[in-house]
Amino acid sequence: MVRVRFAPSPTGYLHVGGARTALYNFLYARRYGGQFILRIEDTDLERSTEEAMRMQIADLKWLGILWDEGPHPESLQDLGPHGPYRQSHRKDIYRQYAERLVDEGRAYYDFRTDSELEAIKEKLIASEKPPQIEAPAQIVPPAEARERISRGEPGAIRFRVAEKRDYFVQDLVRGEVRFPSDMVGDFVLVRSNGMPVYNFCCVIDDALMKITHVFRAEEHLSNTLRQMMIYEALKFPLPQFGHLSFILGPDKQKLSKRHGATSCNDFRLRGYLPEALNNFILLSGWSSPDGREILSRDEQIQLFTHERFNPAPAVFDETKLLWMNATYLRALPTEELWARVEPFLREAGLQLPQVENVAWREQTLSAFKTSMQTLADAVPLYRLLDDSAFSVKPEAQEVCAWPEAKKVWQAWLQELRAFPGEKLSEADFLALQDRVKDLAGVKGKHLFQPIRVAVIGQPQGTEVKLLVPMMKKSSLIARAEKL
């Protein structure tokens, strides 16, 4: 049974890198009919917040990455038999294992102060040795140590790196990786404030939650050595590891805030579709066997295997994401697309009198979607239909200066006023345009462009024969009168 997890630390919005790790784990679980667990790694009390945890959960939901065990997406109550799923709620569990290691001599209490440890490190560096902490000559016996701790004295628990030897992992992404044990000194398991550290919690949780495969970012590769030592000391079975390469910014540095939009929430706000972002990050470090790029969730699940991970880091290219978003957006059924676009239009405060008309939505959206790459692109397009926002744009200057323009506008207005109906169909418009042509004695672009300016105030955009049927005659007249 495959059991995988995503274990974010709640210190901000969900990052695209984190989203990718979550997606890969999720797909892997679905591919092999296993379970996907969400675990919150909030042992850093300084930086973790409840608010950030909610944001991350909201982002995962938005992406459609749902978990079988973990905090309930709404209530945040533990869901599943291996809880609690927040590390800050598992302190006692960690403590128990730490004490066990102390009793077995695999770990020891360390009452040395920060400044003492600092001095030791400096001395090591001065003598050109790696600055690794080792056990003091005299270790405080467990009983005495516990006595001192219970009196409130601050003391940490350190793991004792016992023997010098090489550790090997068969990494699912990188193949065999060798770690010499002297890469690390005796490392802290439990802080002197009683809170255990990441490497320790991670091992205990993964073991207790029966995690079989750990797919995580490459930054954890060297942590794996420490974790392997803990697994060994606790006699826990080792899961399979797969270390995913980084997602980088255009400058090949690790993607961060200064690269602009990097959180899922940023992309949501900018009008990206979750399915497009999903599909895009999927392809940043993984490829499909047949080279196809646009893949439905079902296809993703069916094709997802660890053999197709790319060990090299990937640069995040928003241009391609934009293309992919446009592709998904245009493929959406109109009513669905409308549901996604509508919040952006509302946010922009546009006044669109026919907004309740389903046929009008269909008509406008199918005309506009070829010029949209993001949902936010709908706003300037629909603004053209808002009478209160109508104005002759600076780009129209040249057309307005044509001597033919005034003649065309005059005829246009005259014909509009004479038109019997309330709205013009495409055929009505074409016929009317013909009469304007005869009346003004103008043809070609000198006819066409002034009419466009009369309709939307600018010389370029969607075809006029599609635009005119979107508006009421009264709007068209009002606009023409403003020229």
Add this chain to the structure above:
RNA sequence: GUCCCCAUCGUCUAGUGGCCUAGGACACCACCCUUUCACGGUGGAUACUGGGGUUCAAAUCCCCAUGGGGACGCCA
């Protein structure tokens, strides 16, 4: 500094010794469609970091160099 990871078009990537005069996608350029702008269609330019091996044969295996990234925390 020490250790670890990585290296194919500008970018995402295919490639697991002969199918590679290196394939696809985005972006770019040209043309077509089009009385504008998009969409769409067709075509084009562009890459195996360098040097040594191994082999009849290397983008592919090995070594070295170079470059990039990561870890070396009582952060995760």
